[in-house]
Amino acid sequence: xxxxxxxxxxxxxxxxxxxxxxxxxxxxxxxxxxxxxxxxxxxxxxxxxxxxxxxxxxxxxxxxxxxxxxxxxxxxxxxxxxxxxxxxxxxxxxxxxxxxxxxxxxxxxxxxxxxxxxxxxxxxxxxxxxxxxxxxxxxxxxxxxxxxxxxxxxxxxxxxxxxxxxxxxxxxxxxxxxxxxxxxxxxxxxxxxxxxxxxxxxxxxxxxxxxxxxxxxxxxxxxxxxxxxxxxxxxxxxxxxxxxxxxxxxxxxxxxxxxxxxxxxxxxxxxxxxxxxxxxxxxxxxxxxxxxxxxxxxxxxxxxxxxxxxxxxxxxxxxxxxxxxxxxxxxxxxxxxxxxxxxxxxxxxxxxxxxxxxxxxxxxxxxxxxxxxxxxxxxxxxxxxxxxxxxxxxxxxxxxxxxxxxxxxxxxxxxxxxxxxxxxx
Numbered sequence: 001x002x003x004x005x006x007x008x009x010x011x012x013x014x015x016x017x018x019x020x021x022x023x024x025x026x027x028x029x030x031x032x033x034x035x036x037x038x039x040x041x042x043x044x045x046x047x048x049x050x051x052x053x054x055x056x057x058x059x060x061x062x063x064x065x066x067x068x069x070x071x072x073x074x075x076x077x078x079x080x081x082x083x084x085x086x087x088x089x090x091x092x093x094x095x096x097x098x099x100x101x102x103x104x105x106x107x108x109x110x111x112x113x114x115x116x117x118x119x120x121x122x123x124x125x126x127x128x129x130x131x132x133x134x135x136x137x138x139x140x141x142x143x144x145x146x147x148x149x150x151x152x153x154x155x156x157x158x159x160x161x162x163x164x165x166x167x168x169x170x171x172x173x174x175x176x177x178x179x180x181x182x183x184x185x186x187x188x189x190x191x192x193x194x195x196x197x198x199x200x201x202x203x204x205x206x207x208x209x210x211x212x213x214x215x216x217x218x219x220x221x222x223x224x225x226x227x228x229x230x231x232x233x234x235x236x237x238x239x240x241x242x243x244x245x246x247x248x249x250x251x252x253x254x255x256x257x258x259x260x261x262x263x264x265x266x267x268x269x270x271x272x273x274x275x276x277x278x279x280x281x282x283x284x285x286x287x288x289x290x291x292x293x294x295x296x297x298x299x300x301x302x303x304x305x306x307x308x309x310x311x312x313x314x315x316x317x318x319x320x321x322x323x324x325x326x327x328x329x330x331x332x333x334x335x336x337x338x339x340x341x342x343x344x345x346x347x348x349x350x351x352x353x354x355x356x357x358x359x360x361x362x363x364x365x366x367x368x369x370x371x372x373x374x375x376x377x378x379x380x381x382x383x384x385x386x387x388x389x390x391x392x393x394x395x396x397x398x399x400x401x402x403x404x405x406x407x408x409x410x411x412x413x414x415x416x417x418x419x420x421x422x423x424x425x
Contacts, residue, residue: 011150011280020203021139027200028132029158031087031193034094035126036166037186039064042101042118044171045179049105055114059101061361062115066122068357074127075350082207083131083346084198090124091194095187097121102180126190128197129159130349137337137345138205146282152333153279156326160272164265171261205346225339226348228397230355232295233332235390237359239298242367242386243267246379247314249371256311266315270322271329278327287334288399294328295394299387305380339399 016022039060046056078086100117103109136151173182244264251260283290301321308314332352340348363386371379 011147012154012276015136015140015144015147015150015154018139020200021136024132024135024197024200024203025154025158027193027196028128028155029162029193030189031091031126031128031197032159032162033166033169033193034186034190035129036163037170037182037189038094038098038121040167041098041170041174041179041183041186044174045102045105045183046114048174048179055111058111059114059118061365062118063097063122064357064361066119067125068354068361070123071125071127071130071353071357072347072350074125075130075347075353076344078127078131078134078346079344080207083134083204084201086127087131087194087198090126091191092124094121094124094126094190097124098183098187102183106180124190126194127346127350127353128193129155130346130353131197133333133337133349134205134346135203137342139203141342148337149281149283149330149334150279152330152337153275153326155333156278156330157272157275159329160268160275160326164268164272167261205342220341222339222400225397225399226351228393229332229336229339230351232291232390232393232397233352233355234359234362235386235393236295236298236328236332237356237361238363238366238386239302239359239383239390240356241360241363242379242383243318245364245367245371246376246383247318249379250314250376251311253376254311259311263311263315263318267318267322267325270319271325272322274323275326275330278330287331287338288397290331291328291335291397292394294324294331295390297324298328299384299391302380302383302387306377306384335397335399 016025042060042063043056046052046059074086074090097117097120100120101114104114104117133152133155136155137148140147140151170182170186173185247263247267248260251263298321301317301324304317305314308317333349336348336352337345367379367382367386370382374381
């Protein structure tokens with residue numbers, strides 16, 4: 001048993017055996033930390049300084065929705081002018097915006113100025129996650145295509161690490177030192193991570209050059225596929241955003257509000273465990289089917305929450321629910337990677353990130369209104385509706401016909417229609 005597990009998890013050692021892969025993975029992990037720290041950091045700064053959660057929510061929404069809109073645009077810029085310049089420019093924008101948020105709050109300036117600064121910070125939303133996944137695709141698609149699933153699983157695990165470590169770190173800094181210091185650390189981490197990733201030019205995917213004739217047509221994104229996968233990612237995001245609000249409301253009703261974060265960490269821990277295991281599996285089915293199965297399992301895991309009213313029981317069910325998260329996220333990335341031209345992969349991942357971020361914001365907002373009227377129990381009932389929407393949107397995904405022929409097996413690798421050998425820096 002031990003040797004079998006060692007061989008299975010050795011897949012991670014194989015993908016990380018390349019020193020360059022280890023370097024860009026660690027840089028990407030650092031650059032992604034602000035994703036889980038910025039929103040909470042803003043809420044802590046404003047609520048602890050002014051006492052207003054309404055203002056905090058408005059400012060955070062300005063940053064989140066702006067980020068959702070610009071992520072696909074940044075993805076296209078990366079494919080056109082390269083990761084290095086885009087990552088640094090975006091990180092500088094985020095730094096300027098967060099500095100502006102901090103200054104306007106501490107100086108008691110008008111709310112609209114704080115919102116404007118939040119919009120600027122949202123314009124600098126990091127594309128580090130998409131950039132790192134694009135590097136993995138470029139590194140492995142020809143040399144070791146079978147390792148792509150392991151690489152995507154590794155990134156999903158790091159995503160969970162980010163969302164476990166980030167909130168704890170920013171909360172500690174804000175409460176133990178000062179909320180402004182916490183946002184300052186977010187700024188430093190974002191800049192350091194972006195620069196560390198940008199300077200690694202050897203693993204940066206080649207630029208996408210304008211295509212002509214048949215190549216131009218083959219490099220197009222399928223609008224039908226893109227819309228369907230964006231809607232599915234939005235439903236997935238709504239499940240995440242809504243669950244966070246419902247768990248906080250549940251903890252408040254049971255007078256265990258300080259433990260709300262611990263309950264959500266159990267959910268993330270289940271996803272982390274599943275992500276590690278997923279990377280050791282050699283799949284015999286395509287990513288579209290895996291995404292659909294993951295959506296069904298996530299929906300099924302939400303239903304029992306309607307019948308449990310004890311915090312330990314809810315935490316246990318969320319642990320089981322978390323086991324379905326990472327495999328579903330991993331298959332969504334693999335599905336996108338196998339269904340779009342390689343020269344536009346970062347842009348496509350940006351669109352799916354936009355769907356996810358929009359879903360998180362809308363899910364939190366809608367579930368918040370439901371909870372105001374019907375409490376945590378009504379929130380859990382609404383979560384069942386969100387889960388059913390996820391299943392319906394997953395079943396509605398239609399991949400391009402030429403990709404359907406390549407779907408069986410591990411994530412298909414789409415050759416660059418432009419020809420990587422013809423690209424130069």
